[in-house]
Amino acid sequence: MSLLLFIVGIVLFFALALRQSPLWHWAVAALGMGAVCQIVSGGGSWFWALLPGIVLGIFVVPFVRKLVITGPAYAMVKRYLPRVSRTEQEALDAGTVGWDADLFSGRPDWENLLSIRALTLTKEEQDFLDGPVNEVCKMIDDWDTRHNRADMSPQVWQYLKDNGFFGMLIGKAHGGLGFSAQAQSMIVSKIASRSVAAGITVMVPNSLGPGELLEKYGTDAQKDQYLERLAQGKEVPCFALTGPHAGSDAAGMRDVGVVMHGTYKGKKVLGVKLSWDKRYITLAPVATLVGLAFHLEDPDNHLGMGEQIGITLALVPADYPGVEIGLRHYPSGSAFMNGPTSGKDVFVPMEFLIGGTDYAGQGWRMLMECLSTGRAISLPAIGTVSIKHALRVTSAYARIRRQFGIAIGIMEGVGEPLARLVKSAYMFEASRALTASMVDEGEKPSVISALLKYRTTEAMRDRYNDALDIHGGRAIQDGPSNYLFSAYSTIPVAITVEGANILTRTLITFAQGALRAHPFLYKEVQAVQNEDRRAGINAFDIAFSGHVQYMLGNITGSFWHAITLGYFASSPVDHRMAQWYRQLHRYAQSFALVGDWTVAFLGGHLKRKQRLSGRMADILSDLYLLSAVLKRYEDEGCIEEDAPIVDAIARDRIAAIERNFVDVFNNFPNFLLRNAMRILVFPLGAHAGGESDRENHRLARSVLGPSQLRDRLTSGVYITNDPDDKTGMLEDALIKVVAAEEIETKFVRAIKKGQITRRLGRDAIDDAIEAGILTKQEAVNMREADEATDRVIKVDDFAPGELGTATKPAKAKPARAKPAGTAKAATKKPPAKASRKRPLAKTK
Numbered sequence: 001m002s003l004l005l006f007i008v009g010i011v012l013f014f015a016l017a018l019r020q021s022p023l024w025h026w027a028v029a030a031l032g033m034g035a036v037c038q039i040v041s042g043g044g045s046w047f048w049a050l051l052p053g054i055v056l057g058i059f060v061v062p063f064v065r066k067l068v069i070t071g072p073a074y075a076m077v078k079r080y081l082p083r084v085s086r087t088e089q090e091a092l093d094a095g096t097v098g099w100d101a102d103l104f105s106g107r108p109d110w111e112n113l114l115s116i117r118a119l120t121l122t123k124e125e126q127d128f129l130d131g132p133v134n135e136v137c138k139m140i141d142d143w144d145t146r147h148n149r150a151d152m153s154p155q156v157w158q159y160l161k162d163n164g165f166f167g168m169l170i171g172k173a174h175g176g177l178g179f180s181a182q183a184q185s186m187i188v189s190k191i192a193s194r195s196v197a198a199g200i201t202v203m204v205p206n207s208l209g210p211g212e213l214l215e216k217y218g219t220d221a222q223k224d225q226y227l228e229r230l231a232q233g234k235e236v237p238c239f240a241l242t243g244p245h246a247g248s249d250a251a252g253m254r255d256v257g258v259v260m261h262g263t264y265k266g267k268k269v270l271g272v273k274l275s276w277d278k279r280y281i282t283l284a285p286v287a288t289l290v291g292l293a294f295h296l297e298d299p300d301n302h303l304g305m306g307e308q309i310g311i312t313l314a315l316v317p318a319d320y321p322g323v324e325i326g327l328r329h330y331p332s333g334s335a336f337m338n339g340p341t342s343g344k345d346v347f348v349p350m351e352f353l354i355g356g357t358d359y360a361g362q363g364w365r366m367l368m369e370c371l372s373t374g375r376a377i378s379l380p381a382i383g384t385v386s387i388k389h390a391l392r393v394t395s396a397y398a399r400i401r402r403q404f405g406i407a408i409g410i411m412e413g414v415g416e417p418l419a420r421l422v423k424s425a426y427m428f429e430a431s432r433a434l435t436a437s438m439v440d441e442g443e444k445p446s447v448i449s450a451l452l453k454y455r456t457t458e459a460m461r462d463r464y465n466d467a468l469d470i471h472g473g474r475a476i477q478d479g480p481s482n483y484l485f486s487a488y489s490t491i492p493v494a495i496t497v498e499g500a501n502i503l504t505r506t507l508i509t510f511a512q513g514a515l516r517a518h519p520f521l522y523k524e525v526q527a528v529q530n531e532d533r534r535a536g537i538n539a540f541d542i543a544f545s546g547h548v549q550y551m552l553g554n555i556t557g558s559f560w561h562a563i564t565l566g567y568f569a570s571s572p573v574d575h576r577m578a579q580w581y582r583q584l585h586r587y588a589q590s591f592a593l594v595g596d597w598t599v600a601f602l603g604g605h606l607k608r609k610q611r612l613s614g615r616m617a618d619i620l621s622d623l624y625l626l627s628a629v630l631k632r633y634e635d636e637g638c639i640e641e642d643a644p645i646v647d648a649i650a651r652d653r654i655a656a657i658e659r660n661f662v663d664v665f666n667n668f669p670n671f672l673l674r675n676a677m678r679i680l681v682f683p684l685g686a687h688a689g690g691e692s693d694r695e696n697h698r699l700a701r702s703v704l705g706p707s708q709l710r711d712r713l714t715s716g717v718y719i720t721n722d723p724d725d726k727t728g729m730l731e732d733a734l735i736k737v738v739a740a741e742e743i744e745t746k747f748v749r750a751i752k753k754g755q756i757t758r759r760l761g762r763d764a765i766d767d768a769i770e771a772g773i774l775t776k777q778e779a780v781n782m783r784e785a786d787e788a789t790d791r792v793i794k795v796d797d798f799a800p801g802e803l804g805t806a807t808k809p810a811k812a813k814p815a816r817a818k819p820a821g822t823a824k825a826a827t828k829k830p831p832a833k834a835s836r837k838r839p840l841a842k843t844k
C-alpha cells in the first residue's frame with residue numbers, strides 16, 4: 001500500500017509540475033494526499049499528515065508569500081543584479097521575440113511556427129526578380145569588377161540606380177519600390193550569387209542606413225528632402241558607426257557632438273559642433289550622404305535634456321564643408337566601396353539630426369531596432385545564396401570531373417562534403433525564408449537575427465571550404481573563369497560586419513535571448529529595477545511565482561522526455577517527421593531547464609563565461625534551424641524526395657545539440673548543478689546516432705546530375721546555360737557529360753581491353769569508330785561532352801606583366817582610382833599619406 005501511495009504521489013507531482021500548475025493546485029493536492037495517507041495508515045497525527053498542504057496553502061496568500069519568499073528573493077536579486085547600462089537596456093528593448101520565446105518556454109506551441117506565412121512574392125516582386133535582377137546579373141562581370149576596375153562598371157552602377165535597386169525598402173509614397181523583406185532578401189541573394197561585391201553594394205542602402213532610419217524616424221521635411229532621391233539613386237548613402245577605437249564596442253565611440261549656436265546659411269542657429277573619425281564605412285568613398293553616430297553633449301542645456309544626451313544620429317551631405325571622405329580600404333580584395341570618413345568641429349544645424357531634436361539621444365535604440373530587421377534580411381541572404389551557389393557549381397563539377405576513370409562525386413570521400421553542401425543548402429534556405437517571413441509579419445527578431453547571422457556566415461565559410469576542396473586546383477587558380485574564389489575571399493567580411501561572429505555567438509545571442517525570450521526573467525529584472533518598491537515587489541511576486549512553476553515544469557518535463565526518449569513529447573503532424581518534432585520538443589525543454597539554471601547560477605558573470613554562453617547559443621540556434629527545416633518541409637507540401645534530406649539534417653542537429661549539452665555539463669562551474677542537469681537531461685546517456693555514411697552518400701548522388709531536386713535546392717541562384725559564361729559552361733557540360741556517360745564507359749573499357757590505344761587528346765575516338773566500338777553519333781556526343789569538359793576544367797593563365805603593377809612601366813604620377821559610382825570622387829581630398837596613393841584598379 002505504501003508503495004502504491006508513493007507511486008501515486010510521484011505521478012501527482014509529475015502531473016502538476018508538467019502542467020506548470022499554480023500553487024493552490026499543489027496545496028490542494030498535498031492536502032488530499034495527506035488525508036489519504038492518514039486514512040489508509042489509520043494511525044499517526046492528522047497534523048503532520050496535512051502540514052505540507054497547509055504550508056503550501058499559506059503561501060497561496062500573496063501577503064504571506066511576499067513576506068516570506070518573494071520579498072527576500074526580491075532584495076537578494078536587487079543586490080546581485082548588475083546594473084544594466086543604458087545602451088544594454090536599449091539593445092534589450094529593441095526588437096521583438098517570437099518563435100525564440102517558444103523555444104525558451106520549453107513547450108513550443110507548434111501552431112505559432114506553422115502559422116507563419118510561407119514565402120510569397122507579389123507579382124511585381126517576382127517580375128522584378130525575373131526582369132531587372134536577371135538583367136543586372138547578366139551585366140555583371142565579376143573578374144572585371146574585382147580585378148580590372150576594383151569597382152563595378154559604370155553601366156552596372158547606372159542600371160542599379162535607374163531601376164530602383166537602392167530604394168527597395170523605401171515606400172512607394174516616396175518613389176521607392178516598397179518591397180517586402182522576403183523580396184529584398186531574394187534580390188540581394190541573386191545578385192550576390194553573381195558577385196558578392198555587387199550584392200553588398202545593393203544590400204547596404206537597403207539595410208541598416210540612412211534610408212531605413214529616415215523611413216522610420218525621419219521628420220517629414222527629411223523624408224521629403226531625401227527619400228525620393230535615395231530611391232532614384234540620386235543620393236548614395238553610407239552609415240558611419242565604427243571608428244578606430246570603437247569596433248564591437250561601438251557605443252564606446254569617441255565621436256562627439258556639442259549643442260551650441262553657430263552659423264548656417266548666413267544665420268545664427270542652434271546646432272551641433274561635430275567631430276568624428278570613422279573607418280570601414282561601406283559606400284563611403286562614393287557616398288553623397290553620410291549618416292553619423294556620435295555622443296551628443298549639451299553643456300549649456302539648450303535642449304533641456306541635461307548635459308549628457310546620449311548617442312544621436314545625423315545625416316550630413318558628403319560635400320558639406322568640413323566633411324572628409326578618406327581614400328579607399330580594400331576589404332578582402334573585394335570591389336565594393338569601403339573607406340574612412342572624418343570631420344573636426346563641423347557645425348551642423350539641428351535639422352541634420354535624424355528625426356530632429358525629438359530623437360536626440362535615441363540613436364542607439366534606433367540603430368538596434370534597424371539592426372534587428374536589417375540583419376534578418378541581409379547577411380543570411382548572402383550567406384545562404386553563397387552556400388546554394390557553391391552546391392550548384394560543385395555538384396556539376398563533381399560529375400564532370402573524372403579521375404581514376406569515374407566522376408569524382410561518386411567517390412565516398414568527395415560525397416561527404418557534397419552531402420554537407422546539400423544539407424546546408426536546404427537548412428539555411430529554410431531559415432532565411434522563415435526569418436524574412438517573420439519580418440514581413442511585423443517582427444523585429446533581434447535574437448533570431450543574431451543567431452542566424454552567425455550561423456549562416458559560419459556555414460558559408462565551412463561550405464566554401466568544402467566546395468574548394470572538391471574542386472582542387474580548379475578553384476584555387478584565380479582568374480576570369482574562377483567562379484568560387486571571389487566569394488571565398490569575401491567570407492571574412494560577412495563574418496565581421498553587423499556584429500562580429502565571436503561576439504555575436506558568445507556574448508549576445510544567449511544572454512539577450514535569456515533576457516528577452518525567457519518567459520519570466522526580463523519581467524523579474526524589470527521589477528527589481530522599478531523605482532517604486534511596492535509596485536516592484538508586486539510585479540516580482542507574480543513573475544517569480546511563474547518562474548518557480550516554469551522551473552518545476554522544466555525539471556520534470558526534461559526528465560520525463562529523456563527517460564521516454566521523447567516518445568510522449570508533442571508533434572503537430574502524424575507523418576514520418578513527427579519523430580523530429582518530438583525530439584525538438586524534448587530538447588527545447590532541456591534547453592529551457594539548462595538555460596534557466598545557467599542564468600540563475602552565473603547571473604552577471606554570464607558576460608565572462610562566454611564559452612558556456614556560446615554553447616548555449618549553439619543549442620538555441622540548432623533548435624531554431626531544425627524548426628525552420630521542419631516548417632519548410634510542411635510548407636512545401638511534404639515532398640517525398642526531400643524527406644531523406646530532412647532526416648539527415650535532423651540527425652545532425654540532434655547530435656550537435658547533445659554534444660553541446662555534454663560540453664556545457666562538463667564545464668559547468670558548479671558540481672551539484674552540473675550533475676543534476678546531467679541526470680535530468682541524459683538519465684540514460686546521450687544517444688544521438690550522428691551521421692549515416694549511406695545516407696550522406698545517397699544525398700551526394702542525388703545532386704550529381706540535372707534534376708528538379710538540384711534546381712529546388714539551388715533556387716534563387718543566378719543560372720544560365722550559356723557555354724561562354726563561367727557558370728553557364730558547367731550547366732552546359734553537365735547535360736552533355738551525363739548524356740555521354742555510357743558512351744564514355746564503353747570507350748574507356750575498350751582502351752582497358754586494348755581494343756584501341758590510349759592517345760593524347762581524343763584522336764582515339766576516331767579509332768573507336770573504325771574499330772566499331774562507337775557509332776558516329778556516339779562519337780559526336782562524346783566529342784561534345786569532351787569539349788564542354790575541357791572548357792570547365794581549363795584554368796586561366798596570364799602573360800608576364802599582366803598581373804601586378806610593379807612590372808609595368810612607371811606612370812608619371814599614380815592617381816587614385818576614381819570610383820565609377822560618383823563623379824565627385826575625383827575631387828575629394830588628396831591622400832594624406834604616400835602609402836595610400838597606390839591605385840586599386842589594375843589598368844590594362
Ligand SMILES: Cc1cc2nc3c(=O)[nH]c(=O)nc-3n(C[C@H](O)[C@H](O)[C@H](O)COP(=O)(O)OP(=O)(O)OC[C@H]3O[C@@H](n4cnc5c(N)ncnc54)[C@H](O)[C@@H]3O)c2cc1C
Nearest residue numbers: 239240241242247248280281282331497498500502503507
Ligand atoms: C568590410 C567591412 C565593412 C564594414 N562596413 C561598415 C559600415 O558600413 N558602417 C559601420 O559603421 N561599420 C562598418 N564596418 C565595421 C564593422 O561593423 C566592425 O568591423 C565590427 O563591428 C567589428 O569591429 P572591429 O573590426 O574593430 O573588431 P574588434 O571590435 O576589434 O573585434 C575583434 C574580435 O574580438 C571579438 N570581440 C570583441 N569584443 C568582444 C566581446 N565582448 N566578447 C567576445 N568577443 C569580442 C570580435 O568578435 C572580433 O572577433 C565594416 C567592417 C568591414 C570589415
